[in-house]
Amino acid sequence: PYIGQWLTGSSRPIRVGAFTSSLVTFVMFEAAYFSEIMRAGIQSISKGQPAAAQALGLTYSQTMRYVVLPQAFRNMLPVLLTQTIVLFQDTSLVYVLSIPDFLGAASKVAQRDGRLVEMYLFAAVVYFSISFITSLGIRRLQTRISFVH
Template structure:
């Protein structure tokens, strides 16, 4: 421990390495959360539809995704999707940011499996009496779900969504495996450039801990507010 040297930690270090990596980690978290909730909602509705042609594929997808390590899915998408697919993206983004785009696609569809289970549980937590009341008013299934069930379910699920988002943020470090420039990659690059890998990995752990601690505190506050509203 006496040999540790953090003298390289300056504003230039933070601005050139940390902030750049943190930006992508937060961007990936936001995109994966939004996309995962949208896709997860459709998966949850398919599983609750009672229509076997919809329920079975959704169940297979959710079970399959939840049974495979995320890092394997990241590698599969990155290695198996042809380069021609990325070339279809306007400009040179598909070629220059293949790893980042691949990571976004992977996280959206992987996290959708987890969000779908949260949403399904949230929908099932709503009293059947409210469903019956909506049907008695002449609402269709889609109207009842859109106007009565989902708004209440999403409000109840906000703390769980946020907790899953924290886990998602931690998992973004796995994109290091395909070379995407996330926060862990930023610290790793800095460690090589400054010849201080131990110090940079220690700093990475501290940064992740502080960010996740702050997010956890926010989740607790939101959870209390939701409880008050109930």
């Protein structure tokens, strides 16, 4: 709120709701992870690749676009997708801010019907199933794109 006040020149802090607060938090938190994954992916490319591209007369942007990033993307894709699964699992934290989500809905139904254990187990099975199936897909993708030596 105070940064928004400073940016807009307002006399009072701007009002920030639960959704905006959670969105800003997730974007900032996950951006750090995703940018680190991308940095590591780019650094995983041997120094000889950009040097060869430069020797061919490619500019820096052409080198990144046609030589480095395609190889780096191949290296970082499984990790990016795994981090996306972590982000999916972290979205259940918005329940703390009273934002309606799957876990919050399960909790409301559990309290209404008096079946806490069943509903929380159901929510856990759904989260586990989605995460497990997605991770199997990522593992399959990783074996498909890996180099055969």
